[in-house]
Amino acid sequence: MNVCVKPTLPDANLLMREITHRVINEFTAAVLLVSLAASRSGDRQVQSVLGNVQQHLEHCARVHRALQMPDLGTSVDVADYLLGLCHAISRSKLDRQNIKIVMGAQPMVLTSERCWMLGMIVNELITNAARHAFKGQGGTIRVELIENKSVAICNVSDNGRNSGEARPHGGLKIVKSLAESLNGNFSQQFGAQGSVSIVTFPVHTND
Numbered sequence: 001m002n003v004c005v006k007p008t009l010p011d012a013n014l015l016m017r018e019i020t021h022r023v024i025n026e027f028t029a030a031v032l033l034v035s036l037a038a039s040r041s042g043d044r045q046v047q048s049v050l051g052n053v054q055q056h057l058e059h060c061a062r063v064h065r066a067l068q069m070p071d072l073g074t075s076v077d078v079a080d081y082l083l084g085l086c087h088a089i090s091r092s093k094l095d096r097q098n099i100k101i102v103m104g105a106q107p108m109v110l111t112s113e114r115c116w117m118l119g120m121i122v123n124e125l126i127t128n129a130a131r132h133a134f135k136g137q138g139g140t141i142r143v144e145l146i147e148n149k150s151v152a153i154c155n156v157s158d159n160g161r162n163s164g165e166a167r168p169h170g171g172l173k174i175v176k177s178l179a180e181s182l183n184g185n186f187s188q189q190f191g192a193q194g195s196v197s198i199v200t201f202p203v204h205t206n207d
Helices: 012-040 044-066 078-097 112-132 172-181
Strands: 075-077 099-105 109-111 139-148 151-158 185-191 194-202
Touching: 012 044, 044 078, 075 078, 075 112, 078 099, 078 112, 078 139, 109 112, 112 139, 112 151, 112 172, 112 194, 172 185, 172 194
Parallel strands: 099 139
Antiparallel strands: 075 109, 139 151, 151 194, 185 194
């Protein structure tokens, strides 16, 4: 008798960590390739251009490291985590667009997995604001995290030039799904002076 055994998918957390690890390895290989090309070029202008490319790839790799799926069962200071993440995003995406991040967060401890989910949300909201809010003119994105009666409130706002209508946001479903995974809620407000995205969720869970 032939027995058909259905293949099983790997654990989602393990799969995410493996994908991120491979992406970081690809960035590392690209950095080494660009560095080698720069060292072999005798043209200073070419070396300068390749040096800028190498630096940009290194900054992108740092963002992916910051967003790497953490080991489960540990606790993380969210303020420190978001500060490091915002710094990496600034260097990789925002500095060359003249966009500044202002970060303010109260000390708060979350499990590593919940901290990672919040980091994914913040990264997506910052990326979306940088892409749609400023029309190439620069500006400021503010990331704030406070706790009020055991509820975490994370605001990502910008002073972009907006018509008052919601901007296109391909990652909005992911943001909403992650907020729901935090047992929280997600909302957005748009106006002539910019936008604010708000994520609220309980600091403590019964899990």
